[in-house]
Amino acid sequence: MKICVLPGDGIGPEITAQAVRVLNSLDLKFEMEEALLGGGAVDATGNPYPEATQKLAREADAVLLGAVGGPQWDSLPREKRPERGLLGIRKDLNLFANLRPAILYPELANASTLKPEVVAGLDILIVRELTGDIYFGQPRGVREENGERVGFNTMVYSESEIRRIGHVAFQAAQKRNKKLCSVDKMNVLECTQLWRDVMIEIAHDYPDVELSHMLVDNAAMQLVKAPKQFDVMVTGNMFGDILSDEASMLTGSIGMLPSASLDDKNKGLYEPSHGSAPDIAGLGVANPLATILSAAMMLRYTFGLEEQALRVENAVKKVLAQGYRTGDIYERGTNKVGTREMGDAVLAAL
Amino acid sequence: MKICVLPGDGIGPEITAQAVRVLNSLDLKFEMEEALLGGGAVDATGNPYPEATQKLAREADAVLLGAVGGPQWDSLPREKRPERGLLGIRKDLNLFANLRPAILYPELANASTLKPEVVAGLDILIVRELTGDIYFGQPRGVREENGERVGFNTMVYSESEIRRIGHVAFQAAQKRNKKLCSVDKMNVLECTQLWRDVMIEIAHDYPDVELSHMLVDNAAMQLVKAPKQFDVMVTGNMFGDILSDEASMLTGSIGMLPSASLDDKNKGLYEPSHGSAPDIAGLGVANPLATILSAAMMLRYTFGLEEQALRVENAVKKVLAQGYRTGDIYERGTNKVGTREMGDAVLAAL
Ligand SMILES: CC(C)[C@H](C(=O)O)[C@@H](O)C(=O)O
Numbered sequence A, B: 001m002k003i004c005v006l007p008g009d010g011i012g013p014e015i016t017a018q019a020v021r022v023l024n025s026l027d028l029k030f031e032m033e034e035a036l037l038g039g040g041a042v043d044a045t046g047n048p049y050p051e052a053t054q055k056l057a058r059e060a061d062a063v064l065l066g067a068v069g070g071p072q073w074d075s076l077p078r079e080k081r082p083e084r085g086l087l088g089i090r091k092d093l094n095l096f097a098n099l100r101p102a103i104l105y106p107e108l109a110n111a112s113t114l115k116p117e118v119v120a121g122l123d124i125l126i127v128r129e130l131t132g133d134i135y136f137g138q139p140r141g142v143r144e145e146n147g148e149r150v151g152f153n154t155m156v157y158s159e160s161e162i163r164r165i166g167h168v169a170f171q172a173a174q175k176r177n178k179k180l181c182s183v184d185k186m187n188v189l190e191c192t193q194l195w196r197d198v199m200i201e202i203a204h205d206y207p208d209v210e211l212s213h214m215l216v217d218n219a220a221m222q223l224v225k226a227p228k229q230f231d232v233m234v235t236g237n238m239f240g241d242i243l244s245d246e247a248s249m250l251t252g253s254i255g256m257l258p259s260a261s262l263d264d265k266n267k268g269l270y271e272p273s274h275g276s277a278p279d280i281a282g283l284g285v286a287n288p289l290a291t292i293l294s295a296a297m298m299l300r301y302t303f304g305l306e307e308q309a310l311r312v313e314n315a316v317k318k319v320l321a322q323g324y325r326t327g328d329i330y331e332r333g334t335n336k337v338g339t340r341e342m343g344d345a346v347l348a349a350l
């Protein structure tokens, strides 16, 4: 069980360190090796996804990532920016299925900007396609035309790309409340009309799952209006980028939300849904729980260790119940701790 | 002052009727003529934007639209669907600047799913580009490739398209709190890198406006987290479709929100931000206030009648203060009225 650990930038090293401690405490035989990704990788090698990292990541069964990016790399040319490293590893490892849960922990209900009755018990899984769409479509660029610049990108999906993410979403829905909402913009975009057609075709394989369709603008509204109507949502890379961030913010505690990005053999990259938070990097105050929960997803999806995954998830629930809080989720009457102390608490709960 | 009235489908005819009564009560010399758009137009002529409507709309100074669409037209081929009529008239009249306010009326604060302190006083103006982007980009379609279907669309913006919507947004910000947030996805899409570059270029013409930039995924989050940080937002057609709907739902009372779509000579199409609500069509219970407020925008933007616009807006505020509510915004202790009675109340308040 080989894990490639990519601490990345900003708070990345601090939070991955705690997730690594948790994994190591489980008495399983993980082989872990660290490598560079993102801004730190650019600084050291000139490449945000260096060859040494590529080799290690390809050989590993799973990748644990902290976060990438920071203001000091914002002015670099596109191909050297930290997020190129992230897009690069996703594409290189063929991690087409991005699973992003948006779960509201009862202890953290106050953190949401939405009224308690609207979000209490929220538990949505967003399945976002991650290696296609306008993110990678060709042609793309900026050209001169009639004496002015014209920028262009291509949204593109093939039937087989839609089908494979569709199967992942239907199967996820089967394990949950058996409701799948596919999000598109079929009234305007032919590409997403094909998306809808293919979803309808594969629905025949899952008679136990109730498939619905929603236009992306309406989905953005419904997430605000009545988010608990959703169980699993499936959508393309671009719409998924927007809707999964919107959904995660409904909880008000994005420091709690993990994610998994899988290929078709359950190899996966696991990372928190939040960013690299350069403003608090190195201070030892970042919340490591999203990364620890990402490690739990790794146990479940890549290694098939459902029981161990649940153990970690329950330990996280326990530390919340015990009142431990990092600054981002702190409220009066709870016990404010730093990154490492939070890791200690999870280890103790295990 | 020629107005082309397009009642459209669903509740469209009921709500436009009230806006027409309001306009006629102002003792200005409007010439109004009705025509077909959307589903009704397809039924009558086979075309969602028939030639007679095209002629009338081109000759008019302003267009007042109810809403288009309904389930009975969902299975028609793309080019006959009601929303093609809407896209058609936008493009035909060159209505590139879509202004969508998201305002929370104090009397309706409870309607929001967000906590009162998060949305109290909310007043955002979204400026959405409306005739470009992936909505109209070529090439587009579904083709066969290696034995499977592949769907594709093209996101495209020229410098001049970005510049003209940028100027509209900066000028709108100058009349408000002088803060403009431009939304893009420059870290992934070259097309929106050009968007950002051009916004930065034209910012030099508006030293009194503070320009900021936000990635679209972050914008979707920030609208949920702290919507009052925004004054004016400007973005492309696709992102604007999603974000303006999300923003309007923050108020919880989308039945109150108007919109304007303008060309470069202040000719405009005015319509409520909500849809055709087929479920309550013909029942006389729909909320006409968004359409009446759209008529107020028409007075302001097309006819330059700021004073009359304010009169209508103040009349709407007054009926809310008086406790009149249609079903969509009703709460205990207020006076529930139908569409026509609400129109009566506004006329009385005028
Ligand atoms: C950093 C960026 C390229 C990335 C994306 O857009 O996919 C991020 O927003 C995400 O959602 O993981």
Ligand SMILES: CC(C)[C@H](C(=O)O)[C@@H](O)C(=O)O
Residues within 6 Å of the ligand: A187, A188, A217, B083, B086, B087, B241
């Ligand atoms: C009906 C549809 C084509 C339209 C759009 O996507 O522009 C609508 O959602 C809107 O925002 O006016």
